[in-house]
Amino acid sequence: xxxxxxxxxxxxxxxxxxxxxxxxxxxxxxxxxxxxxxxxxxxxxxxxxxxxxxxxxxxxxxxxxxxxxxxxxxxxxxxxxxxxxxxxxxxxxxxxxxxxxxxxxxxxxxxxxxxxxxxxxxxxxxxxxxxxxxxxxxxxxxxxxxxxxxxxxxxxxxxxxxxxxxxxxxxxxxxxxxxxxxxxxxxxxxxxxxxxxxxxxxxxxxxxxxx
Numbered sequence: 001x002x003x004x005x006x007x008x009x010x011x012x013x014x015x016x017x018x019x020x021x022x023x024x025x026x027x028x029x030x031x032x033x034x035x036x037x038x039x040x041x042x043x044x045x046x047x048x049x050x051x052x053x054x055x056x057x058x059x060x061x062x063x064x065x066x067x068x069x070x071x072x073x074x075x076x077x078x079x080x081x082x083x084x085x086x087x088x089x090x091x092x093x094x095x096x097x098x099x100x101x102x103x104x105x106x107x108x109x110x111x112x113x114x115x116x117x118x119x120x121x122x123x124x125x126x127x128x129x130x131x132x133x134x135x136x137x138x139x140x141x142x143x144x145x146x147x148x149x150x151x152x153x154x155x156x157x158x159x160x161x162x163x164x165x166x167x168x169x170x171x172x173x174x175x176x177x178x179x180x181x182x183x184x185x186x187x188x189x190x191x192x193x194x195x196x197x198x199x200x201x202x203x204x205x206x207x208x209x210x211x
Contacts (some may be wrong), residue, residue: 009052012164013059020065034133035065038159040150042143043166049140050104052166056138057102066136068100076110079120087116091123098135108139109149118153125155 016035023033041049054071061069074094081087094103111117111124128137139146139160150156182189 009048009164009166013052013056017059017063020063024064033063033065035060035136036133037162038128038132038136039138040146040160040163041138041140041166042146042163043140044142047166049166050106053102053104053138053140057136060136061101066101070098070101071104072098072101073104073106076105076107076117076120079105079111080114080116087119088123091120092127095124095127095131095135095137098137099131101135103135103137105137105139107141109141109145112149112152121153121156125153125159128159129155 020033020035024031027033041053043049050073053073057066057069057071060066072094079087079090079094081090097103105111111120124137137160139149141149143165150160
């Protein structure tokens with residue numbers, strides 16, 4: 001997925017890395033450079049949000065912007081507890097585990113539902129500010145639902161200050177990804193199959209739904 005498509009996303013990642021390298025050059029090779037942003041990744045399923053987030057953690061650790069670079073993946077529903085106080089504890093535990101790396105919250109718009117979901121947001125927002133530079137949080141989901149999520153609390157938009165949209169793969173990109181995965185799995189397509197591969201890929205692209 002990372003090798004094919006996602007040009008706009010990869011350009012944003014390169015920009016971030018260039019800024020880090022520039023800061024390191026200005027402050028000296030031993031300077032501690034941190035990343036103080038949190039991100040909103042929007043897009044349909046299968047557009048690479050989770051894969052890019054994992055790769056992002058590795059890259060930030062490699063350039064010294066994150067001390068550990070671990071990737072903690074959480075579904076929003078797992079943060080919401082069943083009893084009073086559970087949600088706050090779940091959120092704090094997740095942030096503690098992510099310190100020095102990335103906390104990835106998938107389908108984050110689920111936190112906007114119900115009182116316990118609001119408890120999660122109210123707990124997360126100050127942690128994002130108070131520990132800025134110590135970890136990176138990425139919230140991800142469908143674009144429309146994530147827009148509603150960002151509007152559910154006045155503090156979210158200012159904390160999650162870096163939105164990145166993941167466009168659907170175009171048919172030629174889907175074709176390239178399919179061939180790469182087939183090659184990795186040890187499968188080889190005949191020349192006739194390769195010539196006709198664009199047909200199902202175009203059908204998949206045309207049948208996609210906008211969210």
